[in-house]
Amino acid sequence: MINFLSWVLLLSGCFCVLISAIGLIRMPDLFTRMHAAGVGDTLGAILVIAGLMLQAGPTLLLAKLVLIMFFLLFTGPTACHALAKAALAGGEKPLLDDNNQ
Amino acid sequence: MMFFVTVIALFPAMFLALGRAIVGPTLYDRVLAVNSFGTFTVLMIAVLGFMTDQTDFVDIALTYALINFIGTIAVLKFFVVGDFGYEEQRDQ
Amino acid sequence: MSTLIDILLLSLMGITALAAVRMKSLFGAVMLTGIFSLLSALWFLILDAVDVSFTEAAVGAGISTVLMLGTLSLTKSEEKTSNHSQIIPLFVVFVTGGVLIYGTLDMPDFADPLAPIHTHVAPHYIEKSGAEIGVPNIVTSVLASYRGFDTLGEVTVIFTAGVGVLLLLGIGRRREDGDE
Numbered sequence: 001m002i003n004f005l006s007w008v009l010l011l012s013g014c015f016c017v018l019i020s021a022i023g024l025i026r027m028p029d030l031f032t033r034m035h036a037a038g039v040g041d042t043l044g045a046i047l048v049i050a051g052l053m054l055q056a057g058p059t060l061l062l063a064k065l066v067l068i069m070f071f072l073l074f075t076g077p078t079a080c081h082a083l084a085k086a087a088l089a090g091g092e093k094p095l096l097d098d099n100n101q
Numbered sequence: 102m103m104f105f106v107t108v109i110a111l112f113p114a115m116f117l118a119l120g121r122a123i124v125g126p127t128l129y130d131r132v133l134a135v136n137s138f139g140t141f142t143v144l145m146i147a148v149l150g151f152m153t154d155q156t157d158f159v160d161i162a163l164t165y166a167l168i169n170f171i172g173t174i175a176v177l178k179f180f181v182v183g184d185f186g187y188e189e190q191r192d193q
Numbered sequence: 194m195s196t197l198i199d200i201l202l203l204s205l206m207g208i209t210a211l212a213a214v215r216m217k218s219l220f221g222a223v224m225l226t227g228i229f230s231l232l233s234a235l236w237f238l239i240l241d242a243v244d245v246s247f248t249e250a251a252v253g254a255g256i257s258t259v260l261m262l263g264t265l266s267l268t269k270s271e272e273k274t275s276n277h278s279q280i281i282p283l284f285v286v287f288v289t290g291g292v293l294i295y296g297t298l299d300m301p302d303f304a305d306p307l308a309p310i311h312t313h314v315a316p317h318y319i320e321k322s323g324a325e326i327g328v329p330n331i332v333t334s335v336l337a338s339y340r341g342f343d344t345l346g347e348v349t350v351i352f353t354a355g356v357g358v359l360l361l362l363g364i365g366r367r368r369e370d371g372d373e
Contacts, residue, residue: 021114
């Protein structure tokens, strides 16, 4: 049962990571790419780590995996925010729909 | 087996992120790609540790997660400020 | 199974290295060297060299990227196109590579149990370091006891470098505070 749950979590994590990587390539401008990268950086990472946590069992390893998960959860969005701020300050403009401009 | 599948599935993601880092076009795209690449590397180290039963790899994954974050923030500070010193010093 | 991982990882490293060499934007090249050191740290992990991988992660991906960015802030961020002919450098590179490959011919086979490194002092360390030093980790007992003077010298060098950097930074800032 635990193995099955692990499979599900790991595979869905891989799916999210792949989706985010494809978005990183296919999206038209920087800000949409950041949106795509966020999927893999948070949800994909958390799903993969959760799948590993089920395999680790209640040990010190579990605590380390929880730490990794929290670091990724906090640092990913922070780095993304800093990136968006730096990009806006550096003169990057988001791609907007022409009708709304 | 499940860890092997995960590692193999992470590789295309790394290739794609590397592609974005090579193509660019702006500097921020490269930083974003490097940041994503670092996250994928952290995941891959953790999964590789489980695959080969060397679970002390997880410590290294932890270190990487932090270094990746600090590296990204340092690069962005470089973009905004222009150097790593204090802003007052530039005017003098 | 692990061969596939090796091939994929090494091809990633190859692509990164070639792209870093071909890239005209120096900033992009710095980013690619960051990726390359992440990959080589991963590669060291696969080769079971955990401590080397740790160092590579901290120095390669952390410090050296920051140092190269600091250098870029002092110079231009585009590569200058060279007017020199590239035949002589290519020749030198090929000769050096050929000599290096010729040098590897004398080396013992990979993981050969009769190689000098496995017959000289390594068995002594493995068998007796627990009784002689009393530290469970062999690497620690080699670094801190058998090669204690060597490690002392390394620590002295690093300490001197750190003190030098602190002096350089600290003196500049104190004088500035005095001016204000």
